[in-house]
Amino acid sequence: MKVLIGASYGPALLNFRKDFIQETVKRGHQVICVSAESGELMEADIRILGASYESVGGSRTGMNLMENLAVFFRYIHVIRKVKPDICFFFMAKPIVFGGSAAILCRVKHIYSFVTGLETVFYTKGIKDFMIRNMLCLFYTFIFHHNEKCFFMNQDDFKSMRKRHLIKKGKEVIVNGSGVNMEHFERIPIPDSPCVCMTARLVQGKGVKEYCSAASSLKKKHPQADFLLVGGLDEHKDAILEEELISYLEDGAVTYCGYADDVRPYLKKCSVFVLPSYHEGNGRSIVEAMAAGRAIVTTNAPGCKETVIEGYNGFLVPVGDSPSLAEKIDLLLQKKELRESMGENSYLLCREKFEVRQINTILLNTMGL
Missing domain, CATH: 3.40.50.2000 (Glycogen Phosphorylase B;)
Structure with missing residues (x-):
């Protein structure tokens, strides 16, 4: 199968999804990674993992309307180009813009991974209130079309349930992104504090x-x-x-x-x-x-x-x-x-x- 993995920050694909990408490839699937960073920065490292790379531009945190619309249309372009069987998005921007593009392009299997609620869910102020409500509208639409939505903790899922953003039964709770315990080995504790x-x-x-x-x-x-x-x-x-x-x-x-x-x-x-x-x-x-x-x-x-x-x-x-x-x-x-x-x-x-x-x-x- 063709699996598209979308992140808002390219290095996060390598830091948090490296083992996931390698295991997906090992199981015989074709993986296409997508993020904001240019191909020049990402392609070589992604190829080492056995996957290919596409850039949708934009920035990890930018709120510019035209920039975000451009990201949305680039996601549509990439999805139509690679024709994935499965889309797997993590981080808010890919979930919102990649998820919306995948729904529009009629991708059969769409999954989101909520790696933590955005800061606007915890902060006050008119601007954060507006962004929070806009996110909630998108999440309601996108999670409705998701087969499953992964959460890293029960609190985030309960918060979204309280806001009626996701139906019970669509959630899968996992213990974070996981850590490679061969890479992060046990190290003797030094004597000095x-x-x-x-x-x-x-x-x-x-x-x-x-x-x-x-x-x-x-x-x-x-x-x-x-x-x-x-x-x-x-x-x-x-x-x-x-x-x-x-x-x-x-x-x-x-x-x-x-x-x-x-x-x-x-x-x-x-x-x-x-x-x-x-x-x-x-x-x-x-x-x-x-x-x-x-x-x-x-x-x-x-x-x-x-x-x-x-x-x-x-x-x-x-x-x-x-x-x-x-x-x-x-x-x-x-x-x-x-x-x-x-x-x-x-x-x-x-x-x-x-x-x-x-x-x-x-x-x-x-x-x-």
């Missing part, structure tokens, strides 16, 4: 809370290192460079910039932190779990699914920097606790988040 956060630098990831907690803890644990790994972002809620500088001005946190490969930082750290306001399913947390690290994250959708309280880490309230600092402090004080929770993280990851388990559910659901 080191805390790490890896994330896109947007407000909703809790960067401010992490830096605030680190500032208070550095006085008590001067020997501890606090790492922040992640690049500046183009999202509307992105942390501006001057904001980041103000968070780092006391020197408590070492900013490491963007990293294509976070494994060297996971190797350095003994505690992993993600104080996010909401996630689909915290991929960076799961990567740290595969490495065997104790976790401190928030009691938020997509984060709380990764931690069993007191077993492999701790959950703290969203936006609560003192509670975050308290739990990090406890782990910094007790090496044996870091080690036992790290061991439990690895075991929990192997049980729930191994990528082959996730891909089997996706592929079997789609009849591939």
Whole structure:
């Protein structure tokens, strides 16, 4: 069968769907990957996976009406060109524009993967209200034509059910995108205390809370290192460079910039932190779990699914920097606790988040 996989951000195809693409190809199907990035940037890496690539242009976060209409018509062009049997879209823009194009082009089998609710579902303001309601209209239309819709957590599905966007029975809940535990291997925990956060630098990831907690803890644990790994972002809620500088001005946190490969930082750290306001399913947390690290994250959708309280880490309230600092402090004080929770993280990851388990559910659901 021909399977079209649509994402709004090309590198996400490689970071989050690499194993899925390879497994689909391995099962004897033809895969066409689609995203905003140009063919020059993506084709070589996609070909290595055994798939082909088409660009629909646009941007991951842009709200320009004419640009988005152009993306919609390019999706129509691509779908008519490749004639897929199955379309599989993840991220909001491909679900909306790719899904609408697939319905118009009468693709028989259409699937969506909600990898987390958009920020506008959590924020206030007239503009966000309008965008949220527009998204809801599109989702209602598209999910009606979907055979199944995949969700990373029950909270996101329940939120959409509450808004009457999707019928019960169309959902399939999976434990995130999964992590390749051969690529993200278990790594011995270093003796020296080191805390790490890896994330896109947007407000909703809790960067401010992490830096605030680190500032208070550095006085008590001067020997501890606090790492922040992640690049500046183009999202509307992105942390501006001057904001980041103000968070780092006391020197408590070492900013490491963007990293294509976070494994060297996971190797350095003994505690992993993600104080996010909401996630689909915290991929960076799961990567740290595969490495065997104790976790401190928030009691938020997509984060709380990764931690069993007191077993492999701790959950703290969203936006609560003192509670975050308290739990990090406890782990910094007790090496044996870091080690036992790290061991439990690895075991929990192997049980729930191994990528082959996730891909089997996706592929079997789609009849591939």
